[in-house]
Amino acid sequence: VRSYKQFCSLAKTLDVIGERWTMLVLRELMLRGASRYTDLRDGLPGIATNLLAERLRDLEQAGLVAREEAPPPVATTLYRLTPRGEELRPALVELAQWGMALMPDAPDDDSFRGHWLELPVELHLADREPDGPPMTIEVRTGGAPMLIESVDGAVRTRSGTAEHPDLLISGPPKLVLGTLIGKVGLQDAAARGLQYEGDPSALARLQPPGAAVTEAAGPRP
């Protein structure tokens, strides 16, 4: 492992997680929990398989990741974050927060996985009617369908489908994200190719308090 050899805590952090792909491996483990090798590779489009193996080995040695032999029904090895690895979550969330401003400029051919929506959704959405009835939005964009659920004021995401979601939206990732965080109005989005079905007010209920046409320079909560 290469080191900056500087007595500085930021440099020490980067000695451990600063190499290419490493933080994205941690992202996968944070968003999906304990994962198999193949699932990690699927969540990291573009990574070379030997690199994934090497990063996992390094992270294990650094004490951020633990391997685990799963019991018979799965019968494979799982990778999961250790508590020490989990402690990096606030830092990665901050980095992701900063990157939100770059999302509208993303090229349309970027690869995408549904669970990546979890970060922006949980950062930017809040239930304006916490005492209202539970609500479910189903999102279909680039692969596996996702659910956004608000129960007792808490907004959560998970993969899967719902029997009768209050709202179902589908379309290209950029448009879906823009719509979810309120950057694009539902009607605008529909005109640009977004499909939806159900109750549009479900979306309005999740916009954060300060939401409007605010282009803004990155609000800090």
Next chain:
Amino acid sequence: VRSYKQFCSLAKTLDVIGERWTMLVLRELMLRGASRYTDLRDGLPGIATNLLAERLRDLEQAGLVAREEAPPPVATTLYRLTPRGEELRPALVELAQWGMALMPDAPDDDSFRGHWLELPVELHLADREPDGPPMTIEVRTGGAPMLIESVDGAVRTRSGTAEHPDLLISGPPKLVLGTLIGKVGLQDAAARGLQYEGDPSALARLQPPGAAVTEAAGPRP
């Protein structure tokens, strides 16, 4: 510039600042403010000069750094963070926070610059007697002397020396840091080679509320 080509805000952030040395360049600009090329290079021991030039160019193009022609007394170009670059501070602080746990294991031959102490000091120290008289600690370790000042309850650092500091400590960086954040008692530190002169109680005044022998797993404020 190489990109992960993933529609994920963390990946987008890393597309901009994920390459080797980039975050450390930002650290220098955050800790030292507007800097000359040579000062940056001095604060980044180990970097190849062409890499520094390239990183600065990339950061400028990404809008995180601005060049500035300094007026006659300096008569050179200065590099400074733009507001957009400054927005990364919370993220880098979180990363640095995580790395604090690694500092005691650092090899003794790591390079060191005094201003790197700023991060840990401002994160870990607080004035227990905010209404007490202003206080100054001078720190001499690896190069230019540093001051830690507490005025009206706010703990700040800057480079320089004091006429009559309440306390002056000097020694190897690891020992000095351990002493400052209360991981090592002053007497222990003295036995291991730390030199000090003045009033030891100045140090006790700056320890955070929860300070004791707590080895701890990274307290989160």
Next chain:
DNA sequence: CAGCATCCGCTTTGATACTG
């Protein structure tokens, strides 16, 4: 001297092929 650009040997990576 400050502020780079160029050249070169070495390491890391990316893409693909192969194995238990």
Next chain:
DNA sequence: CAGTATCAAAGCGGATGCTG
């Protein structure tokens, strides 16, 4: 499924040279 093996291309570290 869960990796290892291979190899070309890109990136990096170090030294040196050039320019105002």
